[in-house]
Amino acid sequence: MKKVNLVWLRNDLRIDDNSALYHAAQDKNCAVFALYFVCQKQWQEHWVGSNQQALIFAALSELKQQLRKLNIPLLILDAGHFSQVPELMQQVVTQLKVDDCYFNREILLNERERDKQVYNRLKDQVKFHSYNDQTLISPHKIVTKEQQGYKVFSDFARAVKSYLADYPLQNFSSPKAKEKSNFNFFDFTQLAEQQFVIDKASIIKKEHTVFSAPSLPEINEKKIHQQLERFCKSALSDYAEQRDYPAISGTSALSAALAVGSLSIKRCYTLAKQSVNERQSQTWINELIWRDFYRSVAWHFPHVVKGHAFNPVDKQLTWSNNTEHFAAWKNAQTGIPIIDAAITQLRQTGWMHNRLRMIVASYLTKNLWIDWREGERFFAEHLFDYDFASNNGGWQWCASVGTDAAPYFRVFNPASQQQKFDPDTSFIKQWLPALKAQPAKNIHKFETLSLPNYPSPQVNLKATRQQAIEAFKQAKG
Numbered sequence: 001m002k003k004v005n006l007v008w009l010r011n012d013l014r015i016d017d018n019s020a021l022y023h024a025a026q027d028k029n030c031a032v033f034a035l036y037f038v039c040q041k042q043w044q045e046h047w048v049g050s051n052q053q054a055l056i057f058a059a060l061s062e063l064k065q066q067l068r069k070l071n072i073p074l075l076i077l078d079a080g081h082f083s084q085v086p087e088l089m090q091q092v093v094t095q096l097k098v099d100d101c102y103f104n105r106e107i108l109l110n111e112r113e114r115d116k117q118v119y120n121r122l123k124d125q126v127k128f129h130s131y132n133d134q135t136l137i138s139p140h141k142i143v144t145k146e147q148q149g150y151k152v153f154s155d156f157a158r159a160v161k162s163y164l165a166d167y168p169l170q171n172f173s174s175p176k177a178k179e180k181s182n183f184n185f186f187d188f189t190q191l192a193e194q195q196f197v198i199d200k201a202s203i204i205k206k207e208h209t210v211f212s213a214p215s216l217p218e219i220n221e222k223k224i225h226q227q228l229e230r231f232c233k234s235a236l237s238d239y240a241e242q243r244d245y246p247a248i249s250g251t252s253a254l255s256a257a258l259a260v261g262s263l264s265i266k267r268c269y270t271l272a273k274q275s276v277n278e279r280q281s282q283t284w285i286n287e288l289i290w291r292d293f294y295r296s297v298a299w300h301f302p303h304v305v306k307g308h309a310f311n312p313v314d315k316q317l318t319w320s321n322n323t324e325h326f327a328a329w330k331n332a333q334t335g336i337p338i339i340d341a342a343i344t345q346l347r348q349t350g351w352m353h354n355r356l357r358m359i360v361a362s363y364l365t366k367n368l369w370i371d372w373r374e375g376e377r378f379f380a381e382h383l384f385d386y387d388f389a390s391n392n393g394g395w396q397w398c399a400s401v402g403t404d405a406a407p408y409f410r411v412f413n414p415a416s417q418q419q420k421f422d423p424d425t426s427f428i429k430q431w432l433p434a435l436k437a438q439p440a441k442n443i444h445k446f447e448t449l450s451l452p453n454y455p456s457p458q459v460n461l462k463a464t465r466q467q468a469i470e471a472f473k474q475a476k477g
């Protein structure tokens, strides 16, 4: 009887550089199964929107085919909620006679609690092997002298770079194909009812908002790698100069693949290092480290995962509940061209340029004085690349309530941001057809000039900025 290894896939929907999959498949004489639990009820509680859900299903379909070529069957079971996972896992382990279970560790609280419950239930039956795979370095390894998590990005980045100089990253290739088998799990187990059948038509029907978007981001692993290679070869060296201009494709656009784990963060780091010199890769590498940083914050300071800001000043702030203002922001009707163009980009593509994420988040929290958690949720519901730690960290940064946040008196001015980062307004015109015929100089005068077929600004930027600064001053005492 062959030994049976189970790979429990979660946020790592790929075959390349997947630590758990690679190690599970090393023993030539063992049979390997992969398993994924669909948890739509839990996802809803976590605000995962239909865009990202559709992307996960697309990634699973793709992965199932790739794993089939390796003779590794992928079982996709409908668990509904994390609370159902231990029971279903027990059934899988028993029916497949699993010896060893391999998985890549997750960072957020509910996920860790789910894993603990599975482990406690099955530890006498199965041997577990877990790996750090979601971050460049496991969060518990990058700590201050006092053994605490870092609160300042630059210190964290220095510590990461120094760690990587001593312990270079290891990448794992796709596993070799296992011996051919015609095994069909659902033919002989009693779990057929729990099988989650990915049916594209029903996703289209159910997830119709996705299909108002032009297309799902690329999810085929081979094509994602080509995209990464292309970026490293032709755009990485100009990244520092180009990344802030939304009209230019100056960034990698790999965030959606990274968010669902169709691309390895370690692969990105290694390829960037190999492609250009240290100076040219530095800015992009720092962005990869920002991703690690926000995961480290979520791991070391778990109150941020429970709806609280890192900085207690947040508790002293009384946010506005002006639903009209919030609705106008969500519907790209603020009367501020760069904000409305950015929100339109998000709604039509499920992605928004980083510079714009900062501008719209600052505007929502500082000028409209709307709770950052409202914006955080709206992003979660629309982004293909929704990632709790990065989204939460990004919103807290912009609202000046996070670890390494923007100082409260530094409020982005959307008018000057627009002038600086979309000077000829080509980005604005791409997303706001009503302004297409307007000369750029008129669009930049949106505060004083009435633009035909376009709303006037909903608030006075200067006055609301001052109000926000005063409110922070008072909250800080």
Ligand SMILES: Cc1cc2nc3c(=O)[nH]c(=O)nc-3n(C[C@H](O)[C@H](O)[C@H](O)COP(=O)(O)OP(=O)(O)OC[C@H]3O[C@@H](n4cnc5c(N)ncnc54)[C@H](O)[C@@H]3O)c2cc1C
Pocket: 243, 251, 252, 253, 254, 255, 256, 258, 259, 287, 288, 290, 291, 292, 294, 352, 353, 354, 355, 357, 358, 361, 379, 383, 385, 386, 387, 388, 390, 391, 392, 394, 395, 398
């Ligand atoms: C308010 C706000 C919300 C955000 N929400 C998310 C989110 O839900 N998911 C998400 O992946 N990113 C989020 N970001 C970070 C950033 O905007 C996106 O990662 C980036 O725009 C993705 O585009 P790209 O792949 O072309 O990035 P690139 O510029 O090519 O960067 C490469 C990768 O580095 C990571 N990265 C880049 N910038 C950051 C950053 N500031 N923080 C953390 N990681 C970063 C991403 O994984 C990205 O794919 C948010 C930023 C802000 C200000």
